[in-house]
Amino acid sequence: MSSSASVWLVLLCAVVLANLPFFNERVFAVGPARAHKGFAVRLLELLLYTALTIGVGRWLEGRNSQIADQGWQFYAVVGCVMLTLAFPGFVWRYLRRRH
Template sequence: MSQAASVWLVLVAAIVAANLPFMNERLFAVGPRRPQKPFGWRLVELVVFAMITWGLGVGLESSIGQRATQGWEFYAAGACLFITLASPGFVWRYLRRRTHDEVAGGEVP
């Protein structure tokens, strides 16, 4: 896989992984469906998905060549970037205006 393709793969995986906790009610997207997943679970999922994405990036970097050493600044910037990528899902889950049926738990056509 080329270096450019690896970068795009990690970026797309990060965007999907950052928004996944806010887009469904299942634990880690495969667990049992819950009526309303608490915010704490969403944060735990966000951290776990960030680590999985980081692992994907490390694996792809190792397959391309020698892995570069990183300082704490790299991880702090990566965490901030991952949180920024999660903002569309957060806005969709918590800040959008909901209809009365959605709040009551009914089906919306």
């Protein structure tokens, strides 16, 4: 897989996983369905999906080249990017009008 395809795959993974906690009521998308999943559970899912996205990125980086060491700044930026990508799901879950 080329590096360009790897970048697009990680971005697609990030977009899907950032919105997944807000678009379903299952715990971690495979657990039992709940009538109402709390906001704290959704944030925990988002945190774990962020770690999964970082893991996929590091795995793809290791396949294409050497894995570069990352400082705390990298993880802070990834967290902010995941929060930004999760905004459509947050709006859909909490800010849209229900009829």
